[in-house]
Amino acid sequence: MVSLFENYEQQYSVLTADITAQVGQLTSTTSKDRRQLISNIEKHVEEAGELLEQMDLEVREIESNKRQRCRTKLDCYRAELKRLTLDYIKARAVKQGALNYDSSEDLNDVGFNGDQKQRLLDNSEKIERTGKKLEEGYRVVLETQEIGTQVLKNLGEQRETIQRSRSRIRETNEDLSQSSRIMNSMILRAIQQKVVLFCVGFFFIIAICFGVYFSVKN
Numbered sequence: 455m456v457s458l459f460e461n462y463e464q465q466y467s468v469l470t471a472d473i474t475a476q477v478g479q480l481t482s483t484t485s486k487d488r489r490q491l492i493s494n495i496e497k498h499v500e501e502a503g504e505l506l507e508q509m510d511l512e513v514r515e516i517e518s519n520k521r522q523r524c525r526t527k528l529d530c531y532r533a534e535l536k537r538l539t540l541d542y543i544k545a546r547a548v549k550q551g552a553l554n555y556d557s558s559e560d561l562n563d564v565g566f567n568g569d570q571k572q573r574l575l576d577n578s579e580k581i582e583r584t585g586k587k588l589e590e591g592y593r594v595v596l597e598t599q600e601i602g603t604q605v606l607k608n609l610g611e612q613r614e615t616i617q618r619s620r621s622r623i624r625e626t627n628e629d630l631s632q633s634s635r636i637m638n639s640m641i642l643r644a645i646q647q648k649v650v651l652f653c654v655g656f657f658f659i660i661a662i663c664f665g666v667y668f669s670v671k672n
Contacts, residue, residue, distance in 0.1 A: 473538050
């Protein structure tokens with residue numbers, strides 16, 4: 455099932471595709487068609503901005519495990535809309551002979567009215583701030599990835615150390631088992647020797663007793 459955020463994404467993709475195509479046509483159209491094209495582009499830019507606002511609200515309701523991924527996508531969409539807006543301003547300025555378009559004075563030169571200028575400037579500033587936040591977030595991700603890599607490396611080294619220790623312990627246990635078997639065998643032989651000596655001594659005493667007995671009797 456397509457979520458509301460994904461539905462907004464599809465609508466945004468259609469709008470940005472239209473804006474891209476119309477900006478490409480802007481420098482080659484006649485004055486009459488140009489006015490209509492400018493009107494369409496500004497309308498689509500405004501609709502795209504409203505869609506991004508709706509997507510921002512929807513992100514807050516998304517499950518936490520998917521929220522960060524959607525926020526990253528939203529930041530990319532904002533940066534894309536800023537780029538398209540600047541491309542539009544540039545295309546309109548080039549047609550009218552104004553090559554600098556980064557300030558409010560330049561917007562006056564290319565024929566924007568007050569509301570249009572303010573909306574475009576506000577959108578550009580917001581998208582610029584979002585882009586900086588995205589860059590900062592990307593830097594943090596890289597640092598986190600580097601830390602994670604180092605941690606995994608350390609864990610791998612510790613695992614190898616533990617495995618070597620376990621191998622030494624197994625070898626020690628085998629040596630102890632072998633030593634225990636040797637000791638048991640030596641103890642058994644000692645007991646056997648004592649039993650043999652006891653039997654020899656016992657029979658020797660009996661033989662002496664019989665010898666004394668027969669000597670007295672005779």
